Amino acid sequence: MLAAELLERETHLRTLRSHLMHAATGKGSLVLVGGEAGIGKSVLVRRFCEDASSGTRMLFGACDPMQTPRPLGPLLDMAQALGPQLITALDQGNARERVFRLLLEELRRRPTVAVLEDVHWADDATLDLLRFLGRRLGGTRAVVIATYRRDEVGPRHPLRAALGDLASSSDVARLSLGPLSREAVRRLAAGSGVDPDELYRLTAGNPFFATEVVATAGDRLPTTVSDAVGARVGRLPDVARTTLESASLVGVVVEPALLAELGSSAEAIEACLSGGLLHELEGRLAFRHELTRVAVADTISGPRRRGLHAAVLAALERVPELQSDLATLAHHAAAAGDAEAVLRLAPAAARRAAELGAHREARAQYARALPFLARLPDEEHARLLEAYARECELTDHHAASREAWTAATERHRTAGRTLRWADGLTDLARVCLSLGDNAAADAASAQAIETLERLGPGSELVRAYQYHAALRMLDRDTGAAIDWGLRTIELAAKLDDQRTLAGAHVTVAASLMLQGSAAYVGHFERAIELAKQHGLDVLHANAHLNRGSGAGELHRFGEAEHHLRLAVQLAEQHDLDSQASYAQAWLALTRLYRGDWDEAATLAGRTLRRSSAATITRIMALVALGRLRVRRGDPEAWPALDEALELALGTGTLQRLAPVRAARAEAAYYDGDLDRARSEAAAAYDLAMQARHPWFVGELGYWRHMASDPRELPGFAAAPFALQVSGRAGAAAAAWSALGCPFEAARALAESSAEEDLHRASEAFAGLGARVAAERARARLRELGAARIPRGPQARTQRHPAGLTPREAQVLARLIEGSSNAEIAALHGVSARTVEHQVSAVLGKLGVDSRAAAIAEAYRRGLATKA
Numbered sequence: 001m002l003a004a005e006l007l008e009r010e011t012h013l014r015t016l017r018s019h020l021m022h023a024a025t026g027k028g029s030l031v032l033v034g035g036e037a038g039i040g041k042s043v044l045v046r047r048f049c050e051d052a053s054s055g056t057r058m059l060f061g062a063c064d065p066m067q068t069p070r071p072l073g074p075l076l077d078m079a080q081a082l083g084p085q086l087i088t089a090l091d092q093g094n095a096r097e098r099v100f101r102l103l104l105e106e107l108r109r110r111p112t113v114a115v116l117e118d119v120h121w122a123d124d125a126t127l128d129l130l131r132f133l134g135r136r137l138g139g140t141r142a143v144v145i146a147t148y149r150r151d152e153v154g155p156r157h158p159l160r161a162a163l164g165d166l167a168s169s170s171d172v173a174r175l176s177l178g179p180l181s182r183e184a185v186r187r188l189a190a191g192s193g194v195d196p197d198e199l200y201r202l203t204a205g206n207p208f209f210a211t212e213v214v215a216t217a218g219d220r221l222p223t224t225v226s227d228a229v230g231a232r233v234g235r236l237p238d239v240a241r242t243t244l245e246s247a248s249l250v251g252v253v254v255e256p257a258l259l260a261e262l263g264s265s266a267e268a269i270e271a272c273l274s275g276g277l278l279h280e281l282e283g284r285l286a287f288r289h290e291l292t293r294v295a296v297a298d299t300i301s302g303p304r305r306r307g308l309h310a311a312v313l314a315a316l317e318r319v320p321e322l323q324s325d326l327a328t329l330a331h332h333a334a335a336a337g338d339a340e341a342v343l344r345l346a347p348a349a350a351r352r353a354a355e356l357g358a359h360r361e362a363r364a365q366y367a368r369a370l371p372f373l374a375r376l377p378d379e380e381h382a383r384l385l386e387a388y389a390r391e392c393e394l395t396d397h398h399a400a401s402r403e404a405w406t407a408a409t410e411r412h413r414t415a416g417r418t419l420r421w422a423d424g425l426t427d428l429a430r431v432c433l434s435l436g437d438n439a440a441a442d443a444a445s446a447q448a449i450e451t452l453e454r455l456g457p458g459s460e461l462v463r464a465y466q467y468h469a470a471l472r473m474l475d476r477d478t479g480a481a482i483d484w485g486l487r488t489i490e491l492a493a494k495l496d497d498q499r500t501l502a503g504a505h506v507t508v509a510a511s512l513m514l515q516g517s518a519a520y521v522g523h524f525e526r527a528i529e530l531a532k533q534h535g536l537d538v539l540h541a542n543a544h545l546n547r548g549s550g551a552g553e554l555h556r557f558g559e560a561e562h563h564l565r566l567a568v569q570l571a572e573q574h575d576l577d578s579q580a581s582y583a584q585a586w587l588a589l590t591r592l593y594r595g596d597w598d599e600a601a602t603l604a605g606r607t608l609r610r611s612s613a614a615t616i617t618r619i620m621a622l623v624a625l626g627r628l629r630v631r632r633g634d635p636e637a638w639p640a641l642d643e644a645l646e647l648a649l650g651t652g653t654l655q656r657l658a659p660v661r662a663a664r665a666e667a668a669y670y671d672g673d674l675d676r677a678r679s680e681a682a683a684a685y686d687l688a689m690q691a692r693h694p695w696f697v698g699e700l701g702y703w704r705h706m707a708s709d710p711r712e713l714p715g716f717a718a719a720p721f722a723l724q725v726s727g728r729a730g731a732a733a734a735a736w737s738a739l740g741c742p743f744e745a746a747r748a749l750a751e752s753s754a755e756e757d758l759h760r761a762s763e764a765f766a767g768l769g770a771r772v773a774a775e776r777a778r779a780r781l782r783e784l785g786a787a788r789i790p791r792g793p794q795a796r797t798q799r800h801p802a803g804l805t806p807r808e809a810q811v812l813a814r815l816i817e818g819s820s821n822a823e824i825a826a827l828h829g830v831s832a833r834t835v836e837h838q839v840s841a842v843l844g845k846l847g848v849d850s851r852a853a854a855i856a857e858a859y860r861r862g863l864a865t866k867a
Contacts, residue, residue, distance in 0.1 A: 007184040007207070009044050012175055016048045019143045019173065020056070024111055028140035028171065030133055032163065034150040035177030037290070038208030041147040044177065045115055048145075052113055057081070059114040060282055063121035064251040065290070067334070068349070068364040070327040071125045071356040074116040075103065077253070082106050096125060096356045097574075100132045107133075107142035118252070118290065120148040120159055123327075125358035127162040128575050135572065138171040150176070158360065161610045165577060167840055168606075176820065179205030189214055212292075215276070229295035232275060239264070240271035247278065248297040249308050249335070253286045254278075258322055261315040310336035326352050330365055339372045347384055354391060363391035382411040386424065389431070398434045405431055422451035423460040426467050433471065434615070438652045445471055462492045462500045469507045476654045476691040478511040485511065502530040502539045506546050513550045514693070520547075541570040541579045549586045553655075555695055555718070555739055561590050581607050582617045588624035592631075595742040595768060598841065600628055601803065605844015616656065619647045623659050625847060630667045631743060633771035634803045635861060636847060637667050657684045658696035665703035670772050678707035694718045701725065724748050729757060743768055750777045755786050762790045769803070802863055803845050811838045812863070816855050 061074025086102045089095045166172045186196040192214045203209035243264040247254045272278040287293040313332040316324045326349035333341035350365035366388035373381045385408035392401035405428040412421035425448035432441035445468045452461040469484035485508035492501035509523035531540035548563035564583045571580035588603035607621040622644035629637035648656040661684040668677035681703035688696035698721030701713045705725045723732035729752035736745035746764035749757040765774035781789045814824045821835045846857045
């Protein structure tokens with residue numbers, strides 16, 4: 001059966017063997033094997049492992065389809081083979097980075113194949129492990145293979161973000177398994193009595209579906225895999241069916257000792273093995289396919305299912321040798337409907353998941369306990385609500401977090417626990433701000449400070465000061481932010497609270513930078529020094545991130561790019577993906593202003609493909625993408641800018657509204673809609689004036705001027721915009737050139753009445769690919785009666801309507817034809833890695849997150865014929 005199931009997989013086997021050969025020379029890799037359920041991923045990997053050299057160590061782990069997965073489940077499966085040091089680290093809290101480093105050392109030590117099955121069910125910590133390994137395996141002797149169901153990884157699936165993060169790593173490869181051809185299905189059905197054409201129609205070439213149907217030859221042709229599996233299960237003795245049902249509720253892999261503890265006899269287990277429904281795997285029992293397990297589990301009635309889960313839980317807790325991880329125990333407790341066990345196990349499992357960085361799983365474990373919290377004492381009830389609220393906030397469930405913080409703080413207030421109540425208000429303020437409710441955030445923060453000041457100095461008051469300072473800075477109320485930040489620094493130093501002290505220095509530094517004071521540098525440097533001394537990795541990355549984004553807001557793009565790239569480097573080094581994404585969004589804007597529009601498109605597209613990207617990250621990436629499309633004359637600029645406005649309005653902050661409104665004013669201006677340009681610029685102008693923000697006031701005032709709404713800019717407005725508004729085009733262009741902004745310099749020249757300036761503007765626009773602005777410059781030359789007018793691009797050399805380069809357009813055409821990366825590489829005479837980067841660029845410029853979506857978008861925009 002195995003040989004039949006491996007029809008049309010020889011190319012994939014050769015690829016895996018090639019990776020193993022390279023690993024033997026110290027060039028390891030992560031191979032992502034994707035395909036729909038039943039396509040043969042596990043069978044392929046098993047065959048590869050069977051064929052591998054006997055000197056190669058084999059490690060196997062799997063993610064289980066639990067409602068709340070086990071943190072680092074696959075690594076737990078492998079632990080016994082990896083030695084006591086790693087087992088000890090896994091048992092310790094807050095040791096995730098050490099666990100990852102120990103695993104990496106193990107993979108350097110000897111030739112290894114490590115298989116992680118079904119990572120579409122992976123917890124956050126396991127996904128972080130994949131990111132960690134994918135960036136570091138190149139110096140090991142290991143091939144790590146991760147299988148996943150491609151059809152279950154939608155746009156918002158956590159694995160999609162992980163795959164996007166790994167896209168640029170040279171040590172990561174992808175294998176995509178497709179269905180069998182009609183001829184392969186015909187060969188599979190030979191001699192079975194099954195009609196091969198009907199088999200192909202029914203299964204669409206899915207190897208598992210086809211194999212299961214062929215295995216029931218002699219019965220009527222099943223219409224679903226469930227029928228096929230059911231027919232095989234029906235032939236088992238009653239005791240074997242009971243064993244199979246118990247096994248189906250445990251997971252894909254089952255310990256024989258657990259089945260024995262549940263009352264399964266050796267004969268019953270043997271019947272399941274000989275019937276082909278279970279097989280032996282590294283001393284354990286496993287279903288031959290997850291679909292088989294699901295088909296069996298789906299036949300169990302509700303009451304019997306709860307009883308079996310209760311029996312499994314009791315067995316796991318009763319027998320020391322079967323002691324399982326907390327997440328598994330909590331899973332069975334919840335499935336059994338055992339309230340006492342859920343309250344005992346789910347919070348413990350949540351704490352363990354949070355220690356490992358698996359925050360989605362932590363949130364889900366706490367959520368399991370919510371229906372039963374009324375059974376707990378009041379203070380414990382409130383503490384669990386707080387823990388749940390924190391995990392909700394970390395996983396972007398801000399509405400649920402606000403609800404939980406509100407309930408928890410009210411319990412503390414009612415019970416007279418004043419300190420806990422006031423401390424919780426600081427957290428509530430933070431969540432309200434994330435939801436765009438600035439008024440509620442300010443009120444909660446003020447109330448927290450008022451109460452905590454009455455109670456006297458303490459860490460809670462320091463934290464409240466720091467967050468209030470950050471609130472003021474984010475509102476661009478820099479004077480108040482500095483006052484509160486300095487108070488925080490003084491108090492945090494007295495209490496030796498290094499984390500809060502470093503955070504306060506970052507807030508003060510960012511505020512001083514926005515005020516134009518050179519003193520900001522010292523505060524950033526002090527924050528970085530503290531972060532390095534005390535291992536505060538998040539604050540270290542945030543210091544560079546705040547400096548980079550702040551410099552970008554002030555149009556100091558050289559400084560911005562330096563610190564943003566440092567922020568990305570630090571964030572990726574410590575797997576801080578949220579910070580890395582925000583830095584990349586700002587890098588996209590920075591590269592846009594500096595004239596590298598292709599990199600800007602790639603960075604913005606990569607950021608927007610991350611379904612988990614924070615709102616502020618998404619806003620800045622959308623601004624970069626929208627402005628890029630406007631300047632290139634590409635379609636679909638407004639959808640990006642409309643989404644950006646919707647998100648920015650939710651924040652209510654100048655920091656987000658001003659860039660969005662300015663981008664929309666620019667888009668309207670180049671559309672020729674001066675009324676809309678005027679209203680967009682005016683919408684945030686007064687807010688910018690209140691904050692005396694030189695660049696926001698300058699740009700919004702400039703667009704009002706260009707939209708026939710003339711007004712004198714205040715003296716503090718940014719000089720390049722002020723020069724343009726005053727009609728000094730040459731001086732403005734020189735100022736923009738000094739800042740490294742070629743498009744803005746050309747735009748200033750295009751406002752001149754001198755033919756030489758207009759010619760220079762036209763040439764600069766053409767070099768950037770700014771079609772609309774270039775045409776406007778040529779039109780101005782015609783109006784002036786210029787003797788020489790630059791020719792626009794001829795029809796055969798005009799820019800692609802989606803901004804694709806000629807090579808990217810060819811890649812899109814190949815995607816539409818259904819070619820794989822390897823096939824495109826062969827056709828174009830380049831490496832598969834080069835094609836992967838080209839595909840990523842195409843996705844970014846089309847604003848989509850998958851090949852299928854790119855094809856659909858190409859047809860929607862009418863680009864299929866232009867590709």
